[in-house]
Amino acid sequence: MADEFTVTPWEVTGDIDYDLLQKKFGTTPLDDALVQRLSKYGEVHPMIRRGIFYSHRDLNVVLDQYDKGNKFILYTGRGPSGNTHLGHMMPWIFNKWVQDTFDVPMYFQMTDDEKFLFKDLTLHDTGNMAYENALDFIALGFDPEKTKIIVDTKCMHKLYPVALKVAKKITFSTAKAIFGFENSTNIGQIFFTAIQAAPAFLGTEEYGKQMPCLIPCGIDQDPHFRACRDVAPGLNYPKPATMYCKMFPGLSGADKMSSSDENATIYTTDTPKAVKKKVGRAFTGGKSTVEEQRAEGGNPEVCAVFKYNYCMFEKDDKKLEEMAQKCRNGEILCGECKMCLTEKINVFLEEHQAKREEAKDVIDSMAFDGFKW
């Protein structure tokens, strides 16, 4: 029987069954006991409470180490293929919470090489995008003292020796089994997973001691870190732990926000007018007439506007539940919800855009090993 969805680091399509995906990938549910354990370190982030970050590998192992006084290094990344949208920001916001909660150093890898290899883009394009995307990342408030940005083509002197060690341990048949490579796959694409693995081990090289690593990211990246974890023991590196989130939905109702549908995608540089227009066209769970909606209520489960509140814009669980209840009861109409969300997004973006400008003053200081942007 054919799968009804596809999730790889380079393609996310279809209606994703996240429980099934977790089973296929072999990752572990982030269960109540683990959420309880996390609450010891501070208020648990809404993205955990709401099951957006829902799966992991060895999070408990990294916490055991942390409890013994061995801090981990935080690692996430971005493939700079276009402007930053809210879907990219979601896991970064979560990473910011992890850094604040555990007071840990961080690597942010920008895979300009990957996007060059997998897309119809030049290295000039992906390099420019790396700079633009990094501004959004920095604007979220990561500690400039503790956070280093890696742009692959600019940091190869440090990444390549580690990537070589990884690559020597991964055969073509293993890579093919994990990523589904074909004869038409280019040889850079085949090698690339070794580059994405490198920052997971870089802490151990840079700090000169066994440095645990925690990688919070989209679950679509698990194939990379599965390969990375498999080779770690043979290289005498700690196996990196991971935390995986679901994809941020598109305004169209699609399971993943994607730049291929610009009208259903909110970019960090969008104007208030553009946001209003895009949210105004969002797919909702409403009925076709006001009368029906008042009488029968709407369905927040399928509503993109509700999902945006759920994922990012309504942190208060009570208010969120009220919102859902009012919708189901027909007490609130889609237009009102859209207006309310537009307002929230625009407040967020106004502040973000200001911080994004300020980020230009610190971006040089956050370049890993002092590379020149």
Next chain:
Amino acid sequence: MADEFTVTPWEVTGDIDYDLLQKKFGTTPLDDALVQRLSKYGEVHPMIRRGIFYSHRDLNVVLDQYDKGNKFILYTGRGPSGNTHLGHMMPWIFNKWVQDTFDVPMYFQMTDDEKFLFKDLTLHDTGNMAYENALDFIALGFDPEKTKIIVDTKCMHKLYPVALKVAKKITFSTAKAIFGFENSTNIGQIFFTAIQAAPAFLGTEEYGKQMPCLIPCGIDQDPHFRACRDVAPGLNYPKPATMYCKMFPGLSGADKMSSSDENATIYTTDTPKAVKKKVGRAFTGGKSTVEEQRAEGGNPEVCAVFKYNYCMFEKDDKKLEEMAQKCRNGEILCGECKMCLTEKINVFLEEHQAKREEAKDVIDSMAFDGFKW
């Protein structure tokens, strides 16, 4: 019918039929007309006259450009997996002649990454070997102003962007067809050809203009440069030209000197005593008794001692022919020939070893883009 020899960048075994190899690879004979043309630039090197450098790709194209005033950049390399032996030196000596004759800049690539990926060596091992091998290269007298040494892991900031462009154009099926990769091949090995291609195009990047490139090297390296030449037009780089030599023979009579047979291999750091011992044990074309040899003569065609004179140690064609004639006529015995070759090698090595020490003073200045050894 199975081939009786194997020649790839990583394996040379069997009795090599160099004409057949040329046909299989699709390279062009370095014919009389081209040798004649080369003689316009200066005295043709014995390795050309004697058919040791015997095959090429587009040498005429590079010479056409040269005649128009467009100098090429010279490029050859070394996989630093062990101490330098005479077999490694042979093509370098030829490259020195090319640099002197055409007054051109040069890149010397040391593939410490390749040897790490293909052999049971650490990056520490291959890095140390790169340094030791570079001393031998420099000792041959390359112009320190015009010659830059590239150690792959130390020059990735410049090589990787070019390698990415190459890699994007080479599919797995192409690489498999050229190199015979299998499922057990590691993903670093699959990518590596893009790294070896990079210096062929680096001149164009560094000089900011279309820079023709000439690569004199062993014919076992042709698969790499076939791939490299195929992608050049699509990347707007000039197709590099190549000149290929036969393998330097082992003292045992094997077609290729190899570190796997230490007693049949003369290293650049060998003592006079070691050389005497190794040459003393060499495979020759002599008869089993003095009487037989005097009566029937020997066979220089199969004699390793004669081959050493032919390839490297007797530059005078007349003297070489006399030597062969005396052997065939039984006028000279193997012991005499061995003593004579021992003397020549030791004179060469004494001078080489002194220059090798001096090389330590200039090796830093020859590091590409100022990398630290």
